[in-house]
Amino acid sequence: MLEKIARPDEVRRWPGGMPVRHRYTPGVGGDAFFAALRERGVLLGSHCAHCGYTYVPARLFCERCFSELSADTEVGPGGELVSFTIVFAGIEGEPLDRPEMLGAVRLDGADAVLIHRVLEPGEEPLEIGERVEVVVRAEAHRTGSILDVAGFRRTD
Amino acid sequence: MARRVAVVGAGMTRFVRRAQETGKELAWEASREALASCDLSLDRVDAVCLTSAPDAFDGVHMKGEYLSDGAGAFGRPFMRTYVGGGSGVFTAIQAYYTVASGMADVVLAVAEEKMSSTQPHPQGAFLTIFDNVLERPLGPNLLWIFALEMNRYMTVHGLDKRDIASVAVKNKRNAADHPAALLGQADITVDDVLASETLAWPVQRLDVSPISDGAVALVVASEEAARQISADPVWIQGVGWNLDTAYWTNRDLVFPEYVANAARMAYDMAGVTEPRKQIHVAEPYDPFDYKELHHLEGLLLFDRGKAPEAARDGVLDRKGDLPSCPSGGLLGVGNPIAAAGLMKVAELFWQLRGEAGARQVPGTPERGVAQAWGDLMQVGTVVVMGRDGGPPTTARRLDTPPVATPAISLSDAQFRSATGAVDDAIGAEYEWDAGVAVGRFLDGLREGRIMGRECRNCGRVLVPPRMFCERCFRGTDAWVRVEDTGVVQTFSICHVSWDMKPLEEPLLPAVIAVDGSDGGFLHMLGGVAPDDARVGMAVEAVWKPVGERTGSILDIAYFRPVGD
Numbered sequence: 001m002l003e004k005i006a007r008p009d010e011v012r013r014w015p016g017g018m019p020v021r022h023r024y025t026p027g028v029g030g031d032a033f034f035a036a037l038r039e040r041g042v043l044l045g046s047h048c049a050h051c052g053y054t055y056v057p058a059r060l061f062c063e064r065c066f067s068e069l070s071a072d073t074e075v076g077p078g079g080e081l082v083s084f085t086i087v088f089a090g091i092e093g094e095p096l097d098r099p100e101m102l103g104a105v106r107l108d109g110a111d112a113v114l115i116h117r118v119l120e121p122g123e124e125p126l127e128i129g130e131r132v133e134v135v136v137r138a139e140a141h142r143t144g145s146i147l148d149v150a151g152f153r154r155t156d
Numbered sequence: 157m158a159r160r161v162a163v164v165g166a167g168m169t170r171f172v173r174r175a176q177e178t179g180k181e182l183a184w185e186a187s188r189e190a191l192a193s194c195d196l197s198l199d200r201v202d203a204v205c206l207t208s209a210p211d212a213f214d215g216v217h218m219k220g221e222y223l224s225d226g227a228g229a230f231g232r233p234f235m236r237t238y239v240g241g242g243s244g245v246f247t248a249i250q251a252y253y254t255v256a257s258g259m260a261d262v263v264l265a266v267a268e269e270k271m272s273s274t275q276p277h278p279q280g281a282f283l284t285i286f287d288n289v290l291e292r293p294l295g296p297n298l299l300w301i302f303a304l305e306m307n308r309y310m311t312v313h314g315l316d317k318r319d320i321a322s323v324a325v326k327n328k329r330n331a332a333d334h335p336a337a338l339l340g341q342a343d344i345t346v347d348d349v350l351a352s353e354t355l356a357w358p359v360q361r362l363d364v365s366p367i368s369d370g371a372v373a374l375v376v377a378s379e380e381a382a383r384q385i386s387a388d389p390v391w392i393q394g395v396g397w398n399l400d401t402a403y404w405t406n407r408d409l410v411f412p413e414y415v416a417n418a419a420r421m422a423y424d425m426a427g428v429t430e431p432r433k434q435i436h437v438a439e440p441y442d443p444f445d446y447k448e449l450h451h452l453e454g455l456l457l458f459d460r461g462k463a464p465e466a467a468r469d470g471v472l473d474r475k476g477d478l479p480s481c482p483s484g485g486l487l488g489v490g491n492p493i494a495a496a497g498l499m500k501v502a503e504l505f506w507q508l509r510g511e512a513g514a515r516q517v518p519g520t521p522e523r524g525v526a527q528a529w530g531d532l533m534q535v536g537t538v539v540v541m542g543r544d545g546g547p548p549t550t551a552r553r554l555d556t557p558p559v560a561t562p563a564i565s566l567s568d569a570q571f572r573s574a575t576g577a578v579d580d581a582i583g584a585e586y587e588w589d590a591g592v593a594v595g596r597f598l599d600g601l602r603e604g605r606i607m608g609r610e611c612r613n614c615g616r617v618l619v620p621p622r623m624f625c626e627r628c629f630r631g632t633d634a635w636v637r638v639e640d641t642g643v644v645q646t647f648s649i650c651h652v653s654w655d656m657k658p659l660e661e662p663l664l665p666a667v668i669a670v671d672g673s674d675g676g677f678l679h680m681l682g683g684v685a686p687d688d689a690r691v692g693m694a695v696e697a698v699w700k701p702v703g704e705r706t707g708s709i710l711d712i713a714y715f716r717p718v719g720d
Binding site for chain 2: 031060061
């Protein structure tokens with residue numbers, strides 16, 4: 001019944017897309033987190049006393065028990081490298097001039113992990129479990145963005 | 157045998173134009189409120205049903221998973237369903253069958269929408285609901301579908317726009333009593349609606365519900381759990397849903413048969429044999445004022461074409477014989493799409509429990525119906541709810557309507573200057589091909605012919621053509637050349653682009669029923685003054701010169717009145 005196209009290059013194509021952009025605002029929890037980062041250079045988390053769990057970045061609610069939370073807990077700057085990866089290819093698959101290192105870090109005082117770049121690790125290979133610390137940009141360069149954190153730096 | 161299922165708690169955020177809260181924060185506020193309304197903690201919830209309309213609104217792919225923590229889904233069975241505008245009512249249906257089947261005893265049903273993230277206008281997310289090959293080259297605007305349907309509904313029944321506008325007035329007045337409402341307006345009049353800007357005639361600004369952010373949640377429980385949780389559960393007595401053809405230009409635009417089918421399914425389950433006597437309060441879907449009337453007829457609560465006069469005569473008022481949208485509906489409370497649908501189910505819950513405060517309809521309504529509409533404008537979703545006989549036992553709450561207060565409204569300046577905000581575009585680009593049937597159709601257009609596809613089982617000639625008949629579910633049989641003349645089923649005079657910018661010259665989109673076929677398609681009228689365009693007018697295709705044709709819907713320049 002179906003009449004197959006013998007030459008796929010003859011298929012007419014209509015290019016198009018969805019003409020939308022987005023503005024993502026950080027919400028109630030995120031507002032407190034980014035204000036503290038920009039103004040004080042610190043990372044705020046939210047502690048749920050009921051669950052004994054500290055989220056970072058700060059959150060409005062505990063997803064485990066639904067308690068209302070506030071940005072009540074300063075975490076870091078030190079932490080433990082929980083995992084890492086070395087990225088050699090960009091989003092289109094193109095090789096990167098310099099491989100990028102990304103780390104998942106459990107900051108001191110937090111249960112949740114935070115993802116960010118690992119800065120200048122040097123010659124020694126990274127090891128899961130090693131100590132790192134957060135490097136926050138100088139106040140003059142902070143805008144209230146996750147990029148106000150330059151990344152994680154190993155401490156030993 | 158399905159178990160009995162009840163709603164035992166409900167909560168909602170305010171509906172606002174632009175919420176400070178993220179989508180998941182809105183979902184949490186509504187969910188927490190719903191649980192608090194029945195003194196339940198999250199650990200009593202067995203499963204979570206969530207809905208939210210297109211991912212493109214929030215700009216989050218897999219939005220259901222993103223929202224899940226705000227809906228209480230951490231560590232629980234969870235599923236997002238999505239049937240476009242019908243989603244909000246559908247998620248109550250999903251919760252119903254999750255409990256009725258015995259899969260869970262207590263379910264949280266959550267609906268969230270955050271439309272304010274989308275720039276420059278949420279309509280951009282809807283453009284792909286038009287056929288990318290056959291319709292988008294015409295430059296459509298979502299309003300076209302509604303304007304075209306509204307015009308046909310008005311023309312076929314000879315309706316007065318004033319009667320339709322009275323629905324917008326009723327709902328915005330009702331919403332003035334709703335603490336969560338965005339557009340409540342106690343003193344609005346029909347003249348205000350008729351004086352508002354014409355967007356795509358006959359649709360004017362105040363005929364349309366507003367873009368909004370918000371969330372709604374219900375706690376749904378099995379009979380055993382419900383009786384333990386609540387002294388006054390409201391039973392989900394029937395549910396129904398149904399789809400029409402995906403080819404909207406092939407639908408009956410006058411009567412929403414898919415809503416009627418969904419209503420019959422729900423009424424049968426609920427044992428409702430005479431809906432006009434047995435339904436005491438209705439929350440039909442009202443993204444546009446005419447849609448409430450269209451849907452009341454689809455819900456079999458009025459004869460065809462008779463709902464508008466009921467609106468005019470006050471039958472649908474809160475104190476009328478059949479209160480319709482006592483909440484204030486989408487036109488008044490707001491239209492955060494998925495959340496707006498579930499708001500209707502929540503309103504029935506509050507109305508049937510006697511908890512609706514200033515919105516309470518008089519008497520003791522025992523049964524109500526909520527309905528929504530969506531997908532490619534072809535789904536009807538219906539829920540019938542009722543309570544056990546006797547007066548509600550929870551009238552204690554009359555003074556404090558149970559509605560959450562949060563959803564913090566951001567001003568334009570706050571939105572633009574929000575610390576930590578990120579602007580981005582998904583950057584999704586596509587190449588659509590025409591497929592087999594439409595590919596041949598477009599080849600025909602290049603040669604100056606309109607081709608249909610014949611189904612010898614049902615005898616229809618399908619335009620736009622398809623290789624299978626969706627009614628008979630068999631392959632179609634042959635190509636048939638149809639005429640390049642037709643009849644205008646409906647048209648609109650559109651003054652705005654999809655992003656709501658004024659057009660220099662109005663456009664005249666129309667649904668043309670093609671002679672020699674059982675279908676038709678969307679195209680433009682030309683060679684006629686807007687005021688002279690008529691439903692029922694005979695038209696003919698004006699073809700582009702042979703050398704300019706490319707095998708596109710635009711090979712027909714437009715349709716003009718025959719004989720001109």
